[in-house]
Amino acid sequence: MREIFFSDLASAMTTLILAVVILTAVPQILSWAIFDSVWTGDPAACVDAGACWSFLGEKHPFILFGIYPPDERWRPLVVILLLIALALWTLPTAHWTRRTLYLWIAGVFTALLLMRGGVFGLQHVPTADWGGLPVTLLLTVLSLAISFPFAIVLALGRQSKLRIFSWASIGFIEIVRGLPLLSLLFITSIMLPLMLPEGITIDNLLRALAALTIYAAAFLAEVIRGGLQGVNTGQAEAARALGMRWVQTTRLIVLPQAIRKVIPPLTNTVVVVVKNTSLVLVIGLFDLLSAGRAALSDPDWPAPYAETYLFIAVIYFAICFGISRYSLWLEKKFEQGVQ
Amino acid sequence: MKRNIFHISNFRGLALGAAAVFMSACSGADRDEPETTAAPAADRGSTLAAVQQRGHIRCGASQGTVGFGSPDVNGYWRGIDVDTCRAVAAAVLGDRDKARFIPLTGQQRLTALQTGEIDLLPRTTTWTLLRDANGVNFTTPNFYDYTGFMLRRDKNVTELKDMKGASICIQTGSMPEVIFADISHKYELEMRPVIFDSVQATRQAFFSGRCDALITDASALASVRATLAKNPDDFIIIPANEEITPLTPAVRHGDDQWFDIVRFSIFAMLMGEQLGISQENVDEMLKSKDPTVQRFLGQEAGNGKALGLNEDWAYNIIKQVGNYSEVYDRNVGVDSPLQIERGLNRLYRDGGLMTPAPFY
Numbered sequence: 001m002r003e004i005f006f007s008d009l010a011s012a013m014t015t016l017i018l019a020v021v022i023l024t025a026v027p028q029i030l031s032w033a034i035f036d037s038v039w040t041g042d043p044a045a046c047v048d049a050g051a052c053w054s055f056l057g058e059k060h061p062f063i064l065f066g067i068y069p070p071d072e073r074w075r076p077l078v079v080i081l082l083l084i085a086l087a088l089w090t091l092p093t094a095h096w097t098r099r100t101l102y103l104w105i106a107g108v109f110t111a112l113l114l115m116r117g118g119v120f121g122l123q124h125v126p127t128a129d130w131g132g133l134p135v136t137l138l139l140t141v142l143s144l145a146i147s148f149p150f151a152i153v154l155a156l157g158r159q160s161k162l163r164i165f166s167w168a169s170i171g172f173i174e175i176v177r178g179l180p181l182l183s184l185l186f187i188t189s190i191m192l193p194l195m196l197p198e199g200i201t202i203d204n205l206l207r208a209l210a211a212l213t214i215y216a217a218a219f220l221a222e223v224i225r226g227g228l229q230g231v232n233t234g235q236a237e238a239a240r241a242l243g244m245r246w247v248q249t250t251r252l253i254v255l256p257q258a259i260r261k262v263i264p265p266l267t268n269t270v271v272v273v274v275k276n277t278s279l280v281l282v283i284g285l286f287d288l289l290s291a292g293r294a295a296l297s298d299p300d301w302p303a304p305y306a307e308t309y310l311f312i313a314v315i316y317f318a319i320c321f322g323i324s325r326y327s328l329w330l331e332k333k334f335e336q337g338v339q
Numbered sequence: 340m341k342r343n344i345f346h347i348s349n350f351r352g353l354a355l356g357a358a359a360v361f362m363s364a365c366s367g368a369d370r371d372e373p374e375t376t377a378a379p380a381a382d383r384g385s386t387l388a389a390v391q392q393r394g395h396i397r398c399g400a401s402q403g404t405v406g407f408g409s410p411d412v413n414g415y416w417r418g419i420d421v422d423t424c425r426a427v428a429a430a431v432l433g434d435r436d437k438a439r440f441i442p443l444t445g446q447q448r449l450t451a452l453q454t455g456e457i458d459l460l461p462r463t464t465t466w467t468l469l470r471d472a473n474g475v476n477f478t479t480p481n482f483y484d485y486t487g488f489m490l491r492r493d494k495n496v497t498e499l500k501d502m503k504g505a506s507i508c509i510q511t512g513s514m515p516e517v518i519f520a521d522i523s524h525k526y527e528l529e530m531r532p533v534i535f536d537s538v539q540a541t542r543q544a545f546f547s548g549r550c551d552a553l554i555t556d557a558s559a560l561a562s563v564r565a566t567l568a569k570n571p572d573d574f575i576i577i578p579a580n581e582e583i584t585p586l587t588p589a590v591r592h593g594d595d596q597w598f599d600i601v602r603f604s605i606f607a608m609l610m611g612e613q614l615g616i617s618q619e620n621v622d623e624m625l626k627s628k629d630p631t632v633q634r635f636l637g638q639e640a641g642n643g644k645a646l647g648l649n650e651d652w653a654y655n656i657i658k659q660v661g662n663y664s665e666v667y668d669r670n671v672g673v674d675s676p677l678q679i680e681r682g683l684n685r686l687y688r689d690g691g692l693m694t695p696a697p698f699y
Contacts, residue, residue, distance in 0.1 A: 070414055190446055201455055284441075286442060297403040297404070
């Protein structure tokens with residue numbers, strides 16, 4: 001104990017300063033978050049009080065579901081649960097089968113259909129009215145799913161001996177990586193419509209999805225390339241010696257080893273993609289974050305920013321922390337497999 | 340109420356430059372005149388026909404500007420701009436709820452209108468020369484605003500000249516940023532800007548004393564004072580210049596019939612107020628002997644046919660949305676939390692700037 005906290009003068013000072021900070025901050029935070037906080041009641045109760053949790057009590061459906069029609073809010077709720085269920089089902093490596101892939105395709109298709117409506121007597125809800133957590137989740141899932149195959153092609157293309165493939169891949173990856181995601185979003189949401197032929201408009205959500213997919217593809221490609229370079233060339237040579245063709249070698253021997261090697265950076269990219277979806281607020285989509293901001297603009301309430309952002313942060317944290325713990329577990333599991 | 344100073348011509352240059360890099364394959368996309376982009380609905384009447392066929396009207400909306408356009412806790416859009424859109428829906432389709440709102444950022448809004456993504460842009464957009472000349476048409480203002488400073492009363496400032504050397508909280512990219520630079524230069528006030536990138540940050544900075552004054556649209560200042568100040572009487576608002584910023588719903592170039600419909604839908608709300616016709620008494624007013632009222636409510640045919648609408652179009656607006664004073668009071672005026680005084684937005688009769696064109 002003493003060795004850890006007071007081993008020399010510098011660490012003793014640090015310990016003391018931190019202790020003072022914690023001792024003063026904790027009671028304040030506690031009194032704000034719990035003792036002085038308002039859990040029920042109307043806006044007036046929140047004036048000059050601590051945390052205004054009753055604001056979240058009233059606004060959480062709006063923050064979670066955006067401007068989706070209130071009578072139809074069960075649909076985005078089902079979509080959220082469906083996506084979470086799919087994700088949980090996929091966790092054990094024993095479930096990494098072709099069937100799970102089909103389940104995902106069916107699940108995402110159902111989710112989109114359920115959000116959109118217009119069939120089976122469901123009210124049609126245009127994408128402009130979609131919002132909140134389902135938009136965040138769908139953008140994440142779709143952009144990752146669509147970009148992953150592209151990323152593999154790009155990564156392989158970058159290593160190709162044919163100049164035209166490698167240059168095209170390098171050009172794409174470097175241009176996209178050199179751009180901030182914000183500018184990509186602006187290009188797809190503002191410039192693209194101007195460049196399209198007259199009378200053709202693309203859905204705002206699709207445009208955002210396009211930008212996120214392009215961005216994710218470039219970053220995933222670089223991660224996968226790292227994995228490809230880490231695979232011993234002997235592996236591919238051995239496969240070829242056994243008479244395997246290039247496609248078989250790549251699909252069965254090289255890629256599985258490559259991807260296994262890069263699970264930590266892949267997770268990293270996935271976490272970044274989850275958080276990047278919040279940038280779509282600059283192009284007018286009501287994702288989780290912008291729905292929260294829209295909820296805050298209600299003048300009836302004394303604008304409880306901290307509470308709302310905490311609420312949103314907790315959701316993002318749950319998603320991102322879950323992903324990173326899972327990747328840690330995967331890594332350990334595969335390490336055992338190798339040994 | 341962020342109003343972007345961004346205008347289309349700059350942007351098309353950028354767009355085309357980027358096109359060269361990113362989409363060199365699409366060389367067919369180069370178009371020189373912004374006007375030509377106006378076009379999915381260039382010929383007379385095509386917007387009206389498209390809206391009628393689609394069964395709803397698409398309006399550009401903000402991402403939440405309370406009083407002008409923001410979704411309430413149930414996701415139902417409310418605001419003076421939203422009601423303008425609903426009025427057009429009532430006039431054209433006979434149902435105010437046949438309006439859909441597409442949230443747009445300040446940068447997107449004009450593009451969305453030009454490319455036909457929306458039929459109408461009522462979204463706190465200031466009518467300016469460059470915007471008007473570059474591809475959109477402004478119908479008629481539904482709200483007059485001006486730019487103002489808000490200060491603490493105890494600073495003893497009564498006019499601009501007293502503000503020499505003051506530090507001013509500004510939101511970046513907004514119209515007031517330009518106006519601030521202009522007046523600071525013009526009157527040699529040597530004011531120091533303290534710039535923030537969001538409305539909330541700007542306001543919080545002002546109330547926490549980071550700067551002496553806050554500059555933004557007077558309507559926004561009034562609502563900030565009414566809602567965020569502990570004691571509203573501690574603050575005063577002074578105009579920054581003599582210019583008025585007319586917030587005006589816009590339509591695409593090239594469809595005169597649609598332009599007329601939107602303009603007269605706004606006029607109909609004003610005319611309703613002028614004639615004393617409200618949501619409540621409109622049914623009684625149908626029996627009125629006054630020829631002006633009869634023409635207005637379509638008892639005497641002619642106006643509807645001229646616009647290409649049913650004769651009861653103005654009746655529908657008043658019945659379903661209300662006259663201008665009802666719309667104003669409900670969204671930004673006495674019945675709303677914003678409590679913005681009518682001021683410039685009174686009828687001409689009452690000392691304001693609002694006045695409808697005659698309905699015959």
